[in-house]
Amino acid sequence: MKYCSNCGKELDDNASFCSSCGAPCGEVKKPGTLKVIAEIFMVLGCIASGWALIPLCWTIPMTVKYFKSVKEGRDVSTGFKVCSLIFVNLIAGILMLVGDDMD
Template identity: 50%
Template sequence: MAGNEAGWYPDPSGDPSKMRFWNGAQWTDDCTTVQPSQPTAAQPGSYGAQPGGQYGYGQGYYQGSVVQPAMDSNDQTLRMVAFVFCILSTVSLGWAIIPLAWMIPMSVHCWGIYKGTKANTAAFGVCTLIFVNLVAGILLLVSKKDA
């Protein structure tokens, strides 16, 4: 591993269900598990969340080159209802045409948050609250933040 950048890599023990953090010089004791539906190998030189950082270690799943925190059923429900409200607002305001320029992309991003492929940030929650739907924005702000 000499010369590789710090990040999450497949565990050198050979266990495909684990990722271990390489700090740039040596393997650390920080491990996380990989969900079967997620990729199991990091790209060489990829950056990941630092152990002990906001993603925490030992929890979550590997998404691209970042470990995302696991989503519980309560967060998944909040995010799904937020997505439904985004769609309802987009359809009901479709007659105005101009709001569709931001409502459609924001609804698509909200779907990504529900599926766990996009990060749920406070900034996106506030923008959803202001530009798409008040209820959807509040639900995204109440849901656990990913970044």
């Protein structure tokens, strides 16, 4: 004999809905451990890709801009260099800043 998880009424073993309150009372499968772990990793994956994708919104344009500037022989602003250093790549930013004096 099983009981309604909602109202506690005794239920027929084959019943899939409570005759009293109408709540579904079929076996509620507990998710397996692996599925829970997979869920955690899915969330972590979302966070990880979010972390990677959001910076890409500015790292790619900045990289493209820098490539253009280098190709056309133009200099990029100091602000751009500092932003590159902070947001894109530390070494690239340092090289940009140092590279000025070497031209």
